[in-house]
Amino acid sequence: MHPVVSSYLIPALFVWLWSTGFIGAKYGLPYAEPFTLLLLRMLITLGLLAILVRLVNTRWPGWRAAGHLAVTGVLVHGCYLGGVYYAIQDGMASGIVSLIVGLQPLVTAAVAVMLLGERVTFRQWLGLALGLVGVSLVLFEKYAGNQVGAPLSAWALLWALVALAGISLGTVYQKRFGTGADLVAGTFIQYSAAASFFAIGAFALESREVEWSLQLQLSMAWLVLGVSIGAILLLMWLIRRGAASQVASLFYLVPPVTALEAYILFGEQLGGLALAGGLVAIVGVALAVTQQKAGTGAPFKRATADE
Structure with missing residues (x-):
C-alpha cells in the first residue's frame, strides 16, 4: 500500500466512518431499544462477515487467541456502544456523551504507558491536551447553546463512563493481545462476543420491540456496512500498525x-467557538500522531515488540 494512503487517507477515512455512527444511532434509536438495536446490528453484520469469510483466505486463531479477541469485542463493541446508546436513551445530550467518551485518548495513553510500556513524548502529551481542549470548545458551544443547567441522570453518566472505560481498555487490550490475528476472523469473533453481550442485555433489560420503519432500515444498513464493517476493520488495521496512544488520538x-x-444533515449551526475548537483539535492530533523528527517514518508506523 502506498505510504500516503496508509499514513493519511486511511486514518481520515476511519474518522469519517466512525463519526457517522453517532448520526446513524440518532436515526435508529427512536424505533428500538439500545441493546435490541445493537443486537440486530451485530447479527446482520455477522451474516455479512460469514460470507466474507467464505470468499477470502481466512486464518482462524487458536482458542487462547480467540479468547483474547472475545474480550476485546466485549470491551470495544459491547461496553462502548452499549454505554453510548444507553446514555443517550437515558436523557444525556449526545454532545455531553461525546465529550465524556472524548477523554478516551488520554485514558488510553495513560493505560498504555502503565501496561504496555509505550513511550509517550512531551510532544504527544501536548497534542493530546490540545485535542481535549479543542473537543471541549466544540461541544461546549453546542451544549451551552441549548441545555445549560440541564440535570444529568446518574444512570446516564454511569453508562457514559462504561463506554469510556470499554473503548479505552479495549484499544490497549487489542494492541497487547490481538494484533497478530487475521482481520476478518478477529472481527468475526469480536462481534460474536459483542452479540452475546447485547443479547444478555436485551433479554434482561428490554422489551425487544422493534418498529421497522424506513428510517430504521436505512440507518441499520449504514451502521452495518459503513461502521460495523468498514470503520472497525480500519480501526483494527490502524491499531496493528501504530502505537495504541497514537491511534487513540484520532478519536479527537x-x-x-x-x-x-x-x-449539513440537521441544520445545526457551527459558531466561531466550535470552528476554533475544531482547528485546535486538528493541531493536537497532528502533534500526537506525527514523529518527533522529520524523516523518521509515517505517523502510523508498524508496531514493534517494545511498543
Whole structure:
C-alpha cells in the first residue's frame, strides 16, 4: 500500500466512518431499544462477515487467541456502544456523551504507558491536551447553546463512563493481545462476543420491540456496512500498525467531524467557538500522531515488540 494512503487517507477515512455512527444511532434509536438495536446490528453484520469469510483466505486463531479477541469485542463493541446508546436513551445530550467518551485518548495513553510500556513524548502529551481542549470548545458551544443547567441522570453518566472505560481498555487490550490475528476472523469473533453481550442485555433489560420503519432500515444498513464493517476493520488495521496512544488520538477528530455532519444533515449551526475548537483539535492530533523528527517514518508506523 502506498505510504500516503496508509499514513493519511486511511486514518481520515476511519474518522469519517466512525463519526457517522453517532448520526446513524440518532436515526435508529427512536424505533428500538439500545441493546435490541445493537443486537440486530451485530447479527446482520455477522451474516455479512460469514460470507466474507467464505470468499477470502481466512486464518482462524487458536482458542487462547480467540479468547483474547472475545474480550476485546466485549470491551470495544459491547461496553462502548452499549454505554453510548444507553446514555443517550437515558436523557444525556449526545454532545455531553461525546465529550465524556472524548477523554478516551488520554485514558488510553495513560493505560498504555502503565501496561504496555509505550513511550509517550512531551510532544504527544501536548497534542493530546490540545485535542481535549479543542473537543471541549466544540461541544461546549453546542451544549451551552441549548441545555445549560440541564440535570444529568446518574444512570446516564454511569453508562457514559462504561463506554469510556470499554473503548479505552479495549484499544490497549487489542494492541497487547490481538494484533497478530487475521482481520476478518478477529472481527468475526469480536462481534460474536459483542452479540452475546447485547443479547444478555436485551433479554434482561428490554422489551425487544422493534418498529421497522424506513428510517430504521436505512440507518441499520449504514451502521452495518459503513461502521460495523468498514470503520472497525480500519480501526483494527490502524491499531496493528501504530502505537495504541497514537491511534487513540484520532478519536479527537470525531466530534468536530460529527458536528459538521450534523450541520449539513440537521441544520445545526457551527459558531466561531466550535470552528476554533475544531482547528485546535486538528493541531493536537497532528502533534500526537506525527514523529518527533522529520524523516523518521509515517505517523502510523508498524508496531514493534517494545511498543
